[in-house]
Amino acid sequence: MIMQVYIVYMGSLPTGQYSPLSKHFSLLQEVxxxxxxxxLLRSYKRSFNGFAAKLTDLERQKLASKKEVVxxxxxxxxxxxxxxSWDFIGLSGTVERNAAAESNVIVGFIDTGIWPESESFNDEGFGPPPKKWKGESRSLELDITQHQMKVRLQGRYRSWKPYCLNGSRQQSKGCQFLWNCSRYCKRGxxxxRIAAYKAxxxxxxxxxxxxxxxxxxxAxxxxxxxISLGSNLPDADFSHDAVAIGAFHAMEKGILTSQSAGNSGPDKATVASIAPWILSVAASSTDRQIIDKGIGxxxxxxxxxxxxxxxxxxxVASECSDSSVGCLNSTLVKGKIVLCNKPQGDDGASSAGAVGSILKNEPFEYDASIFLLPASSLSADRHDIVASYINSTKEPQATILKSEAVKDRNAPKLLHILHVGEYLCTRNIEA
Known part of the structure; x- marks a missing residue:
């Protein structure tokens, strides 16, 4: 019996006495x-009607035939x-602000969640949340007692912490990328106020x-x-598009949803956010190049x-046949840079105590990785040159330089896409 997770969408919540959860259980019991x-995995019952459940294909067909199901x-x-986008369009961080008006705006971010301990989310100077806020309002001290940070983030956030998340970068006023980037991201x-929702x-x-x-x-x-996420291709059937469904019910409540249009261009028909009730903003490509001797x-x-x-x-350790994790001889590796014959060799080098690793990026010729220790990922021919140097030199030595981010003068124009009713308006802004 093959099962998978399905979304059962049932439209708006009925008025009057109605228990969504009971109805969802009842429908499932029937099929x-x-x-x-x-x-039942999730029940959507605060702002619209529906649920997520593990179903067989036959059960899916039975549910789809129910009159209550959209x-x-x-x-x-x-x-x-x-x-x-802010740096790409040249937004200045010193523009004139109306702090009182801005402080009354609550922006809900659907993303990876945030790293709430970051100083970027310091709440100094902020008052209580606006009265219109109906969600959870709590001090971070309730969750992070070692940090004396007060209410700055209202919402159902959960922290996932590989230092600087997509969510933290999107929402913070100065979260610096741990590995490089040497540039601070901006919030407009x-x-x-920020309400962070981890999805x-x-x-x-x-x-x-x-x-x-x-x-x-x-709610x-x-x-x-x-919501800065999406699929590679648009779904013309909005009743099968989770973002379009959620944004539609947000629109009913007067809430604007802003979604990134996608990163699949510049080919035609690659905008993934096409519902007319969504503000679709093109992310375009990056205007930076990461300079390194290799790919990474x-x-x-x-x-x-x-x-x-x-x-x-x-x-390689005597009991192993290759340089996988745990198979390098730490005595021979510690304090040295290791040349690895595969793209993931930094794991094994790090575990063995190496100070760095030089990797072979085959077959991932154009995929840039982020490493656990100082490392560079080389093409096959450059990797062979390093191997030849080791074999022909009595005491080979090396160092690994930190990557640098530089402005890419060949970056394309940033295309802003705005849906207005049934019309698609475009405007070019010089990068």
Whole structure:
């Protein structure tokens, strides 16, 4: 019996006496074949009507035939988009502000969640949340007792912390990228309130979680919903599009949803956000280049110091056949830079105590990785040159330089896309 997660969308919440959760259970009991199976995963009952459940294809068909059901569709995975629009369009951080008016605006971010301990979210100078806020308002001290940070973030946030998240970058006023980037990201309205809703994890953003975030954000009373994620291709059937569904019910409550249009251009028909009730903003491509001798983003510096350089195949532990994690001889590797014959060799080098690693990026010729220690990922021919140097030199030495971010003068124009009713308006802004 093959099951997968489906979204069962039932439209707006009925008025009067109505229990969404009871109705959802009742529908499932009518169609689920295994009586003891717990199929219900999420129930959407605050701002619109529907639920997510594990179903077989036959159960999906039965539910789709119910008169109460608008649509049943598989929960898809969306992916995060880029977050550099403010710098790209030249927004100044010193423009004149109206702090009182901005402080009354609540922006709901549907993203990876945030790193609330960051100083970027310091609440100094902020008063209590606006009275229109209906969600949770709590001090971060309740969750992070070691940090004396007071109410700055209102909402159902959960922290996921590989230092500087997409969500933290989108929402903060100065979260610096740990590995490189040496540039600070900006928020367009730094005095606005933030409600952070975690719907994305390292492997993507599921429809089921996205709809749950919309369900909460609308009911909590946000003014604007910002969602910088999407699919590679648009879905013309809006009743099968989780973002379009959530944004429609937000619009009914007077809440604007701003969604990134996608990163799949410049080919035609690559805008992924096409619902006419969504403000679709093109992310365009980045206006930076990461300069490195190889393919990758190295945020670590060895300060120009050279270290002994060894070939990984010559320092493998006796019980192993290759240089996988745990298979390098730490005695022969510690304090040295290791040449690895595969793209993921930094794991093994780091575990063995190496100070750095030089990797072979085959077959991922154009994929830039982020490393666990000072590292550079080289093409096959450059990797062979390093191997030849090791074999022909008595005491080979090397150092690894930190990557640098530079302005890409060949960056394209930023195209802003705005839906107005049924019309699509475009405006070019010089990068």
């Amino acid at each position: 689920v074949e295994a009586v003891c199976r717990n199929s 649509s049943v569709f598989p929960s898809k995975t969306y992916h995060l988009h880029t977050t550099r 309205v730094p005095s606005a 994305c994890y390292p492997d993507g953003c599921e429809d089921a979680s996205i709809l749950a975030a919309f369900d909460d954000a609308i 909590d009373g946000v003014d604007i919903i910002s 983003i190295n945020g670590f510096s060895l300060n120009g110091t050279t270290f002994p350089l060894v070939d990984g195949k010559n320092v």
